[in-house]
Structures are given as C-alpha cells and as structure tokens.
Amino acid sequence: MSRIGKKPVPVPSGVTASIDGQTVTIKGPKGEKSFVLNDLVLAEMTDDGIKIDPCNSSKPARSMWGMSRTMVANLITGVTEGFKKDLAITGVGYRAQVQGKNLQLALGFSHDVVYPIPDGIDIVCPKPTEINITGTDKQRVGQVAAEIREFRPPEPYKGKGVRYAGEFIVRKEGKKK
Structure with missing residues (x-):
C-alpha cells in the first residue's frame, strides 16, 4: 500500500483547485497548471484537500496511486513557491x-x-x-x-x-x- 498516496494534498489559501474528470487544475499566484490523472486512480475534493485513491486493488492501480498524489502536490508547490x-x-x-x-x-x-x-x-x-x-x-x-x-x-x-x-x-x- 502507498504511504504517500494515503495523505490528502493540502490546498493552501490563495490557491484554487478544480477536478474535472481525470484532469486536476491548480491556479495560484505563479500561474495555472493542470495534470491528467491515469484512469487507474480517482481524485476528489475533501475538506483536507485533494484525495487520490486507486480505483481497484490491482498492482498497476497501486503503482499509479503514490505517483499521482506526488504529481498533484508538485502542481501546488509549483504555482505557490516554484x-x-x-x-x-x-x-x-x-x-x-x-x-x-x-x-x-x-x-x-x-x-x-x-x-x-x-x-x-x-x-x-x-x-x-x-x-x-x-x-x-x-x-x-x-x-x-x-x-x-x-x-x-x-x-x-x-x-x-x-x-x-x-x-x-x-x-x-x-x-x-
């Protein structure tokens, strides 16, 4: 199981996040970035931030889980700090x-x-x-x-x-x- 994938990605103040199907779009002070998630993972907005979950318990889905969470976290870091x-x-x-x-x-x-x-x-x-x-x-x-x-x-x-x-x-x- 992914230890990284279990944590939700916090969305800081001044940053807006939107999820449209498999596309996660982040807008912040340094610009706007988007990332298309793999079909094996699902993203949803929660009170804690953006939560990434595998769609099933197969090996490929679990492989994409942590990577997808890290990519979303890098989008947020990129538009806030760079x-x-x-x-x-x-x-x-x-x-x-x-x-x-x-x-x-x-x-x-x-x-x-x-x-x-x-x-x-x-x-x-x-x-x-x-x-x-x-x-x-x-x-x-x-x-x-x-x-x-x-x-x-x-x-x-x-x-x-x-x-x-x-x-x-x-x-x-x-x-x-």
Missing part, C-alpha cells in the same frame, strides 16, 4: 551570462555555447560561475539543468565543468612518475 536548481561552473575561463532569451556559456570550446531559454523557465547568473534556474514545472526545471550540465559535465581529475550546486565529484588520482 522550483529552483542551481548550477556551479568550475574551470579557468569558464563562465556564463544571460543575453536576452539566450544563455551564453564559455566552457573551453573554440566557440561559446548558446542555449535558448525555454518558455516558462527563468535563468539568472548572479556570478559568472553560477546559474540559477527557476520555474513552476519541476520536470522542466530539472530537464533544463540537465541539458546545461551536459554541455561540459565535471571531469574526475580536476573537477572542471558544470555541476549541480552541492554535487560531490569523486576525484581520481593523476599519473605517477
């Missing part, structure tokens, strides 16, 4: 800056890498070696962070590259003489 990922750039001459709708990265290549910023995502560079990615969709924020990190992942000898803030890079020992 999601944030921080990236750190390490390396001599490696830097980032936002120019209009593009993120320009100097990562040791013969050319700068230009990454177009997708809609619904905000990217800020408070320092040339820091990138802050914010948005209302947890999946898109994580995907954008992963795409930027993929341009130059951290290497194990000197640790140069783009890494998540707080990520630990396992270092290797260099050549012996």
